[in-house]
Amino acid sequence: MINQILHRETIYALSSGGLPSGVAVVRLSGPHTRSIVEQIAGSVPPARHARLSRFRNGGGETIDRGLCIFFPGPTSFTGEDCAEFHLHGGRGVVRAMLEMISSCKGTRAAEAGAFTQRAFLNGKMDLTGAEALADLIDAETEAQRRFAIVNGSDAHRRLYGGWRQSLLQARAFLEAELDFADEADVPGSVSDRVWDELKALQKMIEAHAAGYRRAEIVREGLSIVILGAPNSGKSSLLNALAKREVAIVTDEAGTTRDLLEVSLDIGGMKVNMVDTAGIREHAAKVEAIGIERALKRASEADLILYLQDATDPQTVQLPERLRILQVGTKADLLPMPPVGKWDRLVSAVSGEGLPQLLDDIEKLCQPLQDATGEILPFRGRHVEELQKAAEQIKAAVANEELDLELRAEDLRQAADALGRICGEIGTEDILGEIFSSFCIGK
Numbered sequence: 447m448i449n450q451i452l453h454r455e456t457i458y459a460l461s462s463g464g465l466p467s468g469v470a471v472v473r474l475s476g477p478h479t480r481s482i483v484e485q486i487a488g489s490v491p492p493a494r495h496a497r498l499s500r501f502r503n504g505g506g507e508t509i510d511r512g513l514c515i516f517f518p519g520p521t522s523f524t525g526e527d528c529a530e531f532h533l534h535g536g537r538g539v540v541r542a543m544l545e546m547i548s549s550c551k552g553t554r555a556a557e558a559g560a561f562t563q564r565a566f567l568n569g570k571m572d573l574t575g576a577e578a579l580a581d582l583i584d585a586e587t588e589a590q591r592r593f594a595i596v597n598g599s600d601a602h603r604r605l606y607g608g609w610r611q612s613l614l615q616a617r618a619f620l621e622a623e624l625d626f627a628d629e630a631d632v633p634g635s636v637s638d639r640v641w642d643e644l645k646a647l648q649k650m651i652e653a654h655a656a657g658y659r660r661a662e663i664v665r666e667g668l669s670i671v672i673l674g675a676p677n678s679g680k681s682s683l684l685n686a687l688a689k690r691e692v693a694i695v696t697d698e699a700g701t702t703r704d705l706l707e708v709s710l711d712i713g714g715m716k717v718n719m720v721d722t723a724g725i726r727e728h729a730a731k732v733e734a735i736g737i738e739r740a741l742k743r744a745s746e747a748d749l750i751l752y753l754q755d756a757t758d759p760q761t762v763q764l765p766e767r768l769r770i771l772q773v774g775t776k777a778d779l780l781p782m783p784p785v786g787k788w789d790r791l792v793s794a795v796s797g798e799g800l801p802q803l804l805d806d807i808e809k810l811c812q813p814l815q816d817a818t819g820e821i822l823p824f825r826g827r828h829v830e831e832l833q834k835a836a837e838q839i840k841a842a843v844a845n846e847e848l849d850l851e852l853r854a855e856d857l858r859q860a861a862d863a864l865g866r867i868c869g870e871i872g873t874e875d876i877l878g879e880i881f882s883s884f885c886i887g888k
């Protein structure tokens with residue numbers, strides 16, 4: 447893959463997150479790692495063995511006692527010599543340790559994603575692997591975690607590698623045909639088969655690219671908007687589902703005037719639920735803006751919960767063509783539940799109907815749950831490159847009157863687009879952007 451890059455500086459960072467904490471992990475990577483470990487922990491422990499050590503500062507004073515682990519390159523996370531100090535997670539302890547490391551020769555505080563970037567540059571993982579790792583760290587729900595693990599394996603590189611191989615073979619056929627062109631007795635059927643296979647490949651790439659929407663929902667969350675007339679119980683339902691007072695509830699119409707969003711974990715899926723201004727005519731200015739925003743957000747949502755006060759149902763105009771679940775509210779006030787008027791009847795006060803409503807949403811999420819086991823493109827840049835590849839193949843196939851050489855060149859560009867996704871080809875200019883979204887210490 448990519449040759450080992452020798453970094454001159456040794457980077458360090460607190461990798462374990464917010465302080466204070468029970469344990470804090472300070473991590474090092476680079477050529478001075480051994481000498482720094484010697485200075486701080488007295489000597490270098492056997493490779494990949496945790497050793498209880500006394501950590502000292504430059505003046506020989508004890509900073510703390512903790513575990514030290516040394517990971518010799520190239521079989522480390524970054525491919526370089528790495529080490530970890532496991533300290534007590536006090537602010538003063540960590541500060542003293544970071545100060546000590548920064549006073550050692552050749553060290554520099556790591557920028558966001560710097561360890562992973564070195565791992566990538568040293569061929570320890572490909573770009574989609576690095577991006578999936580960032581997703582794993584950002585994962586809040588079970589579905590996000592699973593998706594990041596599945597998509598963090600080597601699967602993208604194998605999938606795109608296979609497609610690149612097919613393109614290479616197709617080019618080889620075309621080039622062979624070019625060589626024989628003068629002899630005029632090459633059977634046409636060979637290249638016909640190549641074009642058929644390319645058409646099939648193009649379809650496959652397009653279908654794979656279309657999976658991005660599913661990946662997006664798993665990563666960003668399913669978007670559900672609560673709509674209904676004022677006082678239909680929208681804010682109360684949001685609070686009941688969030689199990690806390692997120693939205694203000696009053697019996698005054700027009701209390702909620704802006705969008706209010708909470709992230710919920712429903713059956714392991716991230717769901718972004720949005721409470722909105724009640725829809726009515728003749729609203730005051732601010733409220734009218736709120737209503738406009740509500741309708742706009744609803745038109746982009748994956749699901750609308752359309753609420754009606756079951757004791758006094760008001761009808762409002764909904765955006766069309768959307769998935770809508772009709773929900774009757776305030777069920778606790780009804781002496782006899784009406785049959786069949788709503789998909790669900792709920793009460794934010796007694797809690798009745800809420801588990802069933804959550805079930806409905808979970809069922810809706812099922813196809814997405816299944817998507818968490820799929821290998822999908824999961825960044826905008828993946829889809830752009832896939833589309834580029836598909837378009838180049840399409841151009842090569844369609845332009846029958848074009849020189850074979852030019853058509854072969856289209857195929858080369860398609861293969862390059864696929865190669866860029868995993869970072870096997872020319873990605874220098876996008877690395878900064880990709881790794882800056884990582885956290886420090888990763």
Ligand SMILES: Nc1nc2c(ncn2[C@@H]2O[C@H](COP(=O)(O)OP(=O)(O)O)[C@@H](O)[C@H]2O)c(=O)[nH]1
Pocket residue numbers: 674675676677678679680681682683694695696697698699700701702724775776777778779792793794795796
């Ligand atoms: N009894 C009862 N009252 C409710 C229920 N949900 C909401 N309310 C009341 O209905 C009024 C309007 O509720 P709110 O959630 O602010 O409605 P929104 O305008 O649609 O957000 C408030 O007085 C709530 O206390 C419910 O399930 N049962």
Ligand SMILES: [Mg+2]
Pocket residue numbers: 680681682693694695701702722724
């Ligand atoms: Mg409200």
